[in-house]
Amino acid sequence: MQCWLMKSEPDVYSIDDLERDGSTYWEGVRNYSARNNMRKMTVGDLVLYYHSNAKPPGVVGVARVIKEAYADPHQWDRNSKYFDAKSTRDDPRWSMVDVEFVEKLPALVPLDTLKTTKGLEEMVVAKRGRLSVQPVTEKEFEIVKRIAHG
DNA sequence: GCCAACGTTGGC
DNA sequence: GCCAACGTTGGC
Numbered sequence: 001m002q003c004w005l006m007k008s009e010p011d012v013y014s015i016d017d018l019e020r021d022g023s024t025y026w027e028g029v030r031n032y033s034a035r036n037n038m039r040k041m042t043v044g045d046l047v048l049y050y051h052s053n054a055k056p057p058g059v060v061g062v063a064r065v066i067k068e069a070y071a072d073p074h075q076w077d078r079n080s081k082y083f084d085a086k087s088t089r090d091d092p093r094w095s096m097v098d099v100e101f102v103e104k105l106p107a108l109v110p111l112d113t114l115k116t117t118k119g120l121e122e123m124v125v126a127k128r129g130r131l132s133v134q135p136v137t138e139k140e141f142e143i144v145k146r147i148a149h150g
Numbered sequence: 151g152c153c154a155a156c157g158t159t160g161g162c
Numbered sequence: 163g164c165c166a167a168c169g170t171t172g173g174c
Contacts, residue, residue: 007171031157031158031170032157032158033157052173053172128155129154129172129173130157131171132171
């Protein structure tokens with residue numbers, strides 16, 4: 001099983017929105033590294049749900065992959081902000097996955113804590129800010145969960 | 151709202 | 163294939 005971290009702005013789609021909906025499509029990823037990470041996901045992989053552009057930013061919950069990467073239909077929708085004229089039906093450029101709600105953590109784990117906690121120094125989110133879908137080791141995943149659960 | 155980091159685009 | 167210009171992300 002692999003673990004991941006996915007970022008969402010709470011003003012756009014928060015962990016509470018995911019809890020209410022039960023599951024969602026992770027549409028709109030338009031960065032190749034993030035897309036490539038999604039393409040490596042398999043059903044059952046666990047995801048740290050991270051609120052970016054939040055006060056404070058940090059991990060707020062856990063989700064699970066329930067559908068592996070498939071073409072994001074928004075790339076062919078002229079009216080979508082995710083439209084990409086260079087993406088063809090034969091060779092879709094952008095992918096998305098489906099995830100389901102697992103839990104909302106009892107406490108937010110702030111980015112600041114991720115950066116200073118022993119064992120988490122190498123987390124991508126702490127080193128390289130701008131990647132919206134990134135791998136996390138199982139060990140890192142467990143440490144983050146333990147912090148949140150006290 | 152600012153701006154640093156960094157990814158993408160496009161001219162050459 | 164280099165690199166300048168430009169756009170976006172996301173912390174602060």
